Amino acid sequence: MREQNQKLALQFKNVDFHYKNDAGGIPILKNMNLSVADGEFVSIIGASGSGKSTIFRLIVGLEEQTGGSIYLNEKRVTDRSGKVGYMPQQDLLMPWRTVQQNAALPLELHKESRLGRRAVPDLLEAFGLKGYEDKYPHELSGGMRQRVSFLRATLSGSNVLLLDEPFSALDAMTRLFMQEWLLEQWEEQQSTILFITHDISEALFLSDRIFVITDTPFTTLKEIEVPLERPRRQQDSDKKEVMKLKNNLLEQFRMRV
Amino acid sequence: MREQNQKLALQFKNVDFHYKNDAGGIPILKNMNLSVADGEFVSIIGASGSGKSTIFRLIVGLEEQTGGSIYLNEKRVTDRSGKVGYMPQQDLLMPWRTVQQNAALPLELHKESRLGRRAVPDLLEAFGLKGYEDKYPHELSGGMRQRVSFLRATLSGSNVLLLDEPFSALDAMTRLFMQEWLLEQWEEQQSTILFITHDISEALFLSDRIFVITDTPFTTLKEIEVPLERPRRQQDSDKKEVMKLKNNLLEQFRMRV
Amino acid sequence: MKNYLYSIILITVFLMIWEAGARFVHASFILPAPTEIAIKLWELKAELLLYHLPVTLAVIAIGLGISLVLGVILAISMNISETLEKAIYPILITSQTIPIIALAPIFVLWFGYSIWSKVIVTIIITFFPITVSTFDGFRSTSKELKELFQTLGASKRQLFFKLEVPSALPSFFSGLKVAVPMSVIGAAIGEWLGAQAGLGYFSRRMMTQFNGAGVFAPIVVLSLIGILLFITVVLLEKYILKWRRS
Amino acid sequence: MKNYLYSIILITVFLMIWEAGARFVHASFILPAPTEIAIKLWELKAELLLYHLPVTLAVIAIGLGISLVLGVILAISMNISETLEKAIYPILITSQTIPIIALAPIFVLWFGYSIWSKVIVTIIITFFPITVSTFDGFRSTSKELKELFQTLGASKRQLFFKLEVPSALPSFFSGLKVAVPMSVIGAAIGEWLGAQAGLGYFSRRMMTQFNGAGVFAPIVVLSLIGILLFITVVLLEKYILKWRRS
Amino acid sequence: ACGSDNEESKAEKKETNTVSIMLDWYPNAVHSYLYVAEEMGYFEEEGIDVDIQFPANPTDPLTLAASGKVTIGLYYQPDVIAARANEDIPVKSVAAIVREPLNRIVYRSDDPINSPKELEGRQVGYPGIPVNEAIVKTMVEHDDGDYEKVDMINVEFELGSSLISEQVDAVSGMYVNHEVPVLQSEGHEIDFINPVDYGVPDFYEIVAVTSDETWDAEQENIEAFWRAARKGYDFMVENEEEAVQILLDYQDEVNFPLEKEIETESLSILLPKMESEQGFGTQDRASWEETANWLKEYGVIKEIPDIDDIFVNIE
Numbered sequence A, B: 001m002r003e004q005n006q007k008l009a010l011q012f013k014n015v016d017f018h019y020k021n022d023a024g025g026i027p028i029l030k031n032m033n034l035s036v037a038d039g040e041f042v043s044i045i046g047a048s049g050s051g052k053s054t055i056f057r058l059i060v061g062l063e064e065q066t067g068g069s070i071y072l073n074e075k076r077v078t079d080r081s082g083k084v085g086y087m088p089q090q091d092l093l094m095p096w097r098t099v100q101q102n103a104a105l106p107l108e109l110h111k112e113s114r115l116g117r118r119a120v121p122d123l124l125e126a127f128g129l130k131g132y133e134d135k136y137p138h139e140l141s142g143g144m145r146q147r148v149s150f151l152r153a154t155l156s157g158s159n160v161l162l163l164d165e166p167f168s169a170l171d172a173m174t175r176l177f178m179q180e181w182l183l184e185q186w187e188e189q190q191s192t193i194l195f196i197t198h199d200i201s202e203a204l205f206l207s208d209r210i211f212v213i214t215d216t217p218f219t220t221l222k223e224i225e226v227p228l229e230r231p232r233r234q235q236d237s238d239k240k241e242v243m244k245l246k247n248n249l250l251e252q253f254r255m256r257v
Numbered sequence C, D: 001m002k003n004y005l006y007s008i009i010l011i012t013v014f015l016m017i018w019e020a021g022a023r024f025v026h027a028s029f030i031l032p033a034p035t036e037i038a039i040k041l042w043e044l045k046a047e048l049l050l051y052h053l054p055v056t057l058a059v060i061a062i063g064l065g066i067s068l069v070l071g072v073i074l075a076i077s078m079n080i081s082e083t084l085e086k087a088i089y090p091i092l093i094t095s096q097t098i099p100i101i102a103l104a105p106i107f108v109l110w111f112g113y114s115i116w117s118k119v120i121v122t123i124i125i126t127f128f129p130i131t132v133s134t135f136d137g138f139r140s141t142s143k144e145l146k147e148l149f150q151t152l153g154a155s156k157r158q159l160f161f162k163l164e165v166p167s168a169l170p171s172f173f174s175g176l177k178v179a180v181p182m183s184v185i186g187a188a189i190g191e192w193l194g195a196q197a198g199l200g201y202f203s204r205r206m207m208t209q210f211n212g213a214g215v216f217a218p219i220v221v222l223s224l225i226g227i228l229l230f231i232t233v234v235l236l237e238k239y240i241l242k243w244r245r246s
Numbered sequence E: 001a002c003g004s005d006n007e008e009s010k011a012e013k014k015e016t017n018t019v020s021i022m023l024d025w026y027p028n029a030v031h032s033y034l035y036v037a038e039e040m041g042y043f044e045e046e047g048i049d050v051d052i053q054f055p056a057n058p059t060d061p062l063t064l065a066a067s068g069k070v071t072i073g074l075y076y077q078p079d080v081i082a083a084r085a086n087e088d089i090p091v092k093s094v095a096a097i098v099r100e101p102l103n104r105i106v107y108r109s110d111d112p113i114n115s116p117k118e119l120e121g122r123q124v125g126y127p128g129i130p131v132n133e134a135i136v137k138t139m140v141e142h143d144d145g146d147y148e149k150v151d152m153i154n155v156e157f158e159l160g161s162s163l164i165s166e167q168v169d170a171v172s173g174m175y176v177n178h179e180v181p182v183l184q185s186e187g188h189e190i191d192f193i194n195p196v197d198y199g200v201p202d203f204y205e206i207v208a209v210t211s212d213e214t215w216d217a218e219q220e221n222i223e224a225f226w227r228a229a230r231k232g233y234d235f236m237v238e239n240e241e242e243a244v245q246i247l248l249d250y251q252d253e254v255n256f257p258l259e260k261e262i263e264t265e266s267l268s269i270l271l272p273k274m275e276s277e278q279g280f281g282t283q284d285r286a287s288w289e290e291t292a293n294w295l296k297e298y299g300v301i302k303e304i305p306d307i308d309d310i311f312v313n314i315e
């Protein structure tokens, strides 16, 4: 198991949020609190429309909370754009850019970080993309595209990475291999990951803790510690305790669908 | 567990097949044999491009075998179109037809089977589509669309249903519920199902037997009996034997990717 | 209506500037004021609507009608026969880069000052969008759905009417929406080349009589035809493709 | 080449029938034979290519150039300001159903026989496809990618040049491919209405001279311009959008 | 006032002293004096540059002169009156060039039209110039026919081709000195009726038109132009053959091919019709009044405009 220091990477303090639309507002978060330690891997699961992506949008600054405050690395940050690595659902690569150009986008947007640019070739190799630097996205397999997208998020230079259902478009087999690969990368990069998924097994396999959204609007999230050591392999998820947890969660959602 | 009589629903005898293209042919099946008993639920798994869909295309008559013969319900059938129910990957509903019109397509194409048409409203209810008869596909959720597609396959009137990765476009949660639902329907309809998937857990949960494609072109398929009673629930897949099977299979594919 | 508020304001401002400019220039045969045009339109309403409009409408109707029939038949033929497709489709596409319309003056020699020379211009200008979009519609038929029909033992006829026609409809309507305004332009251009009636003819004739408002008035009518025809097609499309309503 | 075999056969057959028909009718001012046209083209090559072609090319170049500049500027403005979009976009779309081209005769009064009356016709006919497709291109920018840029702290300028422009390019080229052949048609029509030189003018003049082959010859040249311009745009598109090559 | 754009272009013209003139039709013998003046340098002597333009549409000489896009347009006397009377277009004639009608109703000999009444139910092509409507109307009504039954078709410039290709039964607008012999020389059998035999007065076939505004701004240039044109005319009267040769030398062979024989013959027909005792171009008030009365009688105009506004004689 990786060392987790007590520093907090992310913290929500009494955050309120609702979307504004024609018919008043849709409240999503109400006086909500949440903390994620530096170096932690946390998953968020919940029914469709429950507000998982909304949490991410708040963190990256695409939406502004209506109340409360959000802390990044224990500092209260008002303008959070460019401060967090974000890997959206599906890969969202730009079809007109090569693998390398796609990955290096964050460096290009922030000219200061010149140093980083030299690291790109090494990272491309580490991510298993050597030889594909000058290929266009449509020439890659789904798994490779996800890796480019993840590399891009990494290169944003932040220690906090938000992954919004990154593997939902992959087929079942590729998905399993990408999960293992992600864990390897996470251990290497020493980053903090927040991971949204619909797949309970995936969440159990990957995370230190799982946040479950049970109701919307929500004040607290139900927290579940995953009773597994690291490093993990797929077969670890077959342990009794994990199985029980999984079936519990499943029952919970079955009732709600 | 459902009674399986000894009648064979489907049989391949020494079937040869290759796709013709510019550069000669791509051999897929070589002198291949396979039998599926009436009322059985069989899954096929294999790497991408290994020829899973090709087997289905041969059964429904979209491709003609270059050698050997294919038996349906113990009769050798040359023109197999219209003889088997086929539910393709993704839902493939026609956007300009309502739920009812989409489902009833097979009846419409074969005017003889007038009787069947009266059964449609009942079936729509049985499939959980009551109240949605006059909705268009884009107004439905992914799970509902799959149910319409499955109903359409059922209404083709054949006892043999071929399902080609039907759930691959669904999110993980919906997918689990659809699997249980499919089993219920299968038990009720007393049909024979061949099911292609990339998801080993899905195959294990659903099938009586699993055919694994290890090499292409292939002569025989590796067969695996799933050691589970019926009816099943998701947690049944957590049994020791099943877990071992699953990890075995996984290791096998890991080496090949 | 609210959505178009800004547009309406902009158009109003534009008309006001035009009005002011025209009054300042004060040479109505060069630049008639909008109000003059409106008045002229009212004065000429009987002549325009009862005499010239039917002539132009006939050209549009016949031209568009023939384009539709021929275009759809050709699209269906290309859909059925691959040889035909290979032979004709490239020619159709290339023909679009050719200013065939520049040949219009010679049509007058072939078809005389009858309605047909104008109809031909209209056909030339509308045939391509209708044919190509209808054919593209047929081509857009999902291969998977076609195979599904085959596995259900559908006949060629069933495949055509139950799958290919509905698949082609959206694209057909897109083509029609392009063709309809063009048919109005085609009729007007055709009438320039030699005519004795029709809105395009009337407009040009008014120019020779230094009647600036008279030049614009029939064009206002032509524009209204264009818009009305377009709206008709849009409504028809909405009705037939009602499944697309969200 | 092999792909176009059927087309080439079809065109050859068509030309042969035309040739035979023309020889049979034997009224070359109504229906000149293809060979007559070819001969005439050869005879007139100096006059057509050195005198009339440059005039027409100038109209096309200036007209298309102005359309491009104004169209792209307008598209960008609408992309930046929602108010502008709301005001102008509906007008642009509606204007397409209006036969503005029917106003062309009056441009001669405004601009005389100068190049501008023809340029205006060319602009009118090409402005719409360029503007609308460029703007649609900007609108097609993926909302998700835009948000991704925002989360990376991109400036407005970076968003524009690194995301919106590349996103708009494919649609811009589609518009250009529509506009280019239309510019040739626009120039030809403009020349009918008032000119002293140019290929469209020459063709019409020849009609008055009972010179059928002379009517067709400049149109062959116009067609070649159309095709060449189109190919140029396609090559440019291939080069700039090289990532689309499979 | 006619817009700043116009004033600008006029200012330009003044500096360079360019006079643009739009011919009534494509160039032929009736324009010889202009080419002579150009060739002999008469325009240059007067210090002006002349830009000779051909109309793309038959009605352009008047419309473009009226809108100030050309200095002078060669057009038809009745149309000048009609423009002034009906739409109050400020145009005036500065010279009468051909003093008698040249216009004929032409038909194919194998499909004869023996008198204007027979035009009833027939298609008559004309170049969109309103005077032709007045002429045909006068002739048919003079012959006790019903003009309403005549099908008038605007064929633009295609007078010859539409007649020969049998798209129309007759045409109005062909000149007896030019188009008629051109068609005949190409072997087409045609005949014609003279409007003057059926109630059409002896109007000025061709006059030089300018707008009031152009006249005010460029009177000197126009007068200079006219002095040079007169010299060209005088030369032409003396040296017919040479004048035709100059015209042929100036011809645009591809666009407007001319036959020497036809043009020589044409000029000899024209010369007596161009001649005036008071000097080439001088206009009689009486002719304007007679033509205006005719137009009023046949309902082409409602009011007779002030004749003094319509023409001005250049000394």
Ligand SMILES: Nc1ncnc2c1ncn2[C@@H]1O[C@H](COP(=O)(O)OP(=O)(O)OP(=O)(O)O)[C@@H](O)[C@H]1O
Pocket (backbone or CB within 6 Å): A019, A020, A021, A026, A028, A046, A047, A048, A049, A050, A051, A052, A053, A054, A055
């Ligand atoms: N931009 C927006 N404006 C208004 N309402 C929105 C907006 N985005 C999301 N919502 C609403 O907010 C709620 C939560 O949306 P959110 O995308 O966070 O859900 P989610 O948990 O990510 O769902 P999914 O699993 O389907 O991605 C939903 O009801 C949604 O309709």
Ligand SMILES: Nc1ncnc2c1ncn2[C@@H]1O[C@H](COP(=O)(O)OP(=O)(O)OP(=O)(O)O)[C@@H](O)[C@H]1O
Pocket (backbone or CB within 6 Å): B019, B020, B021, B026, B028, B046, B047, B048, B049, B050, B051, B052, B053, B054, B055
């Ligand atoms: N119509 C065709 N013509 C030629 N080759 C084909 C055709 N369809 C499939 N193939 C080839 O045959 C092989 C098997 O294809 P098939 O679709 O059966 O694979 P699959 O196992 O279903 O793969 P996937 O899991 O990706 O759906 C592949 O190599 C494929 O490229």
Ligand SMILES: [Mg+2]
Pocket (backbone or CB within 6 Å): A052, A053, A054, A164
């Ligand atoms: Mg979401």
Ligand SMILES: [Mg+2]
Pocket (backbone or CB within 6 Å): B052, B053, B054
């Ligand atoms: Mg497959």
